[in-house]
Amino acid sequence: MSAEIIDGKAFAARIRGEVGSHVARLKQEHGIVPGLAVVLVGEDPASQVYVRNKGKQTVEAGMHSEEHRMDASVSEAEVIAMVERLNADPKIHGILVQLPLPSHMNSEIVINTISPAKDVDGFHISNVGLLGTGQKSMVPCTPLGCLMMLRDRFGSLSGQNAVVVGRSNIVGKPMFNLLLRDSATVTVAHSRTRDIEAVCRGADILVAAVGRPEMIRGDWVKPGATVIDVGINRVPAPEKGEGKHRIVGDCHFESCAEVAGAITPVPGGVGPMTIACLLANTLTACCRANRLPEPEGLTA
Ligand SMILES: Nc1nc2c(c(=O)[nH]1)N[C@@H](CN(C=O)c1ccc(C(=O)N[C@@H](CCC(=O)O)C(=O)O)cc1)CN2
Numbered sequence: 001m002s003a004e005i006i007d008g009k010a011f012a013a014r015i016r017g018e019v020g021s022h023v024a025r026l027k028q029e030h031g032i033v034p035g036l037a038v039v040l041v042g043e044d045p046a047s048q049v050y051v052r053n054k055g056k057q058t059v060e061a062g063m064h065s066e067e068h069r070m071d072a073s074v075s076e077a078e079v080i081a082m083v084e085r086l087n088a089d090p091k092i093h094g095i096l097v098q099l100p101l102p103s104h105m106n107s108e109i110v111i112n113t114i115s116p117a118k119d120v121d122g123f124h125i126s127n128v129g130l131l132g133t134g135q136k137s138m139v140p141c142t143p144l145g146c147l148m149m150l151r152d153r154f155g156s157l158s159g160q161n162a163v164v165v166g167r168s169n170i171v172g173k174p175m176f177n178l179l180l181r182d183s184a185t186v187t188v189a190h191s192r193t194r195d196i197e198a199v200c201r202g203a204d205i206l207v208a209a210v211g212r213p214e215m216i217r218g219d220w221v222k223p224g225a226t227v228i229d230v231g232i233n234r235v236p237a238p239e240k241g242e243g244k245h246r247i248v249g250d251c252h253f254e255s256c257a258e259v260a261g262a263i264t265p266v267p268g269g270v271g272p273m274t275i276a277c278l279l280a281n282t283l284t285a286c287c288r289a290n291r292l293p294e295p296e297g298l299t300a
């Protein structure tokens with residue numbers, strides 16, 4: 001292995017520390033405490049873990065945290081009523097509805113009920129439009145985390161050839177917009193892309209966000225490229241015992257690390273940055289709501 005490992009866990013801890021310092025200053029100088037409300041509908045085991053971690057890290061950063069758990073059988077109207085209540089609550093600066101929602105709900109309708117100023121996931125259609133037109137918006141947490149790691153490594157992204165594999169609304173499309181805004185030359189590759197291997201081999205920056213375990217192999221990677229692996233895939237791990245799983249990315253780590261200049265591991269790469277950026281977004285939303293200067297280096 002020759003690639004430098006980009007330690008997302010350590011990077012995320014640093015971001016959380018910076019958020020915590022800003023929060024302490026906000027409290028001391030203005031008597032303001034940023035507040036985050038997370039809405040969890042149903043009992044999806046992974047979502048429960050993520051929501052618990054969000055609450056814990058929010059409190060550790062000195063912010064006000066609320067968790068609103070709703071039964072999987074509630075109606076869409078009940079979830080919307082909850083969001084509307086939180087929209088009107090002055091203690092709350094950030095609202096997040098944990099995804100996926102149960103299948104009987106339209107997540108777009110629910111997400112678009114969140115006040116855009118409190119939409120710390122950056123999924124509301126207004127924030128999507130603002131980002132797409134290069135205006136100030138709330139930026140989705142996972143792509144924001146990737147951008148922070150890339151800026152840290154490259155300084156300027158201007159003129160770099162970036163390939164984003166995957167075109168989801170949550171990662172691929174906002175990642176495209178963020179890289180473009182930083183003047184990278186950006187290609188979005190997806191399941192219908194012809195000769196996707198060759199497209200990936202042209203990338204100085206390769207962001208993998210397809211949700212297909214270990215799809216990207218070492219011979220898809222340009223020597224010295226920076227590889228950001230957004231994938232979190234659970235695959236069977238019989239070597240750990242019957243019914244056991246392990247988590248792998250969208251990149252085949254061993255072969256990609258032979259060729260890349262730097263790579264994020266899974267776990268411990270992009271994942272921890274998602275929650276760190278959620279805290280950063282909550283702080284940003286709070287500063288904007290109170291017409292205070294935004295923290296530097298914690299926004300796009
Ligand atoms: N409303 C939202 N829902 C979902 C989002 C989101 O950003 N907003 N993202 C994912 C889940 N997610 C946060 O919600 C999340 C996923 C993974 C991690 C993480 O730290 N992963 C670890 C590994 C975890 C493990 O071992 O299972 C890592 O990569 O190191 C954090 C947050 C879907 N829903």
Ligand SMILES: [Mg+2]
Nearest residue numbers: 268269270271
């Ligand atoms: Mg990771």
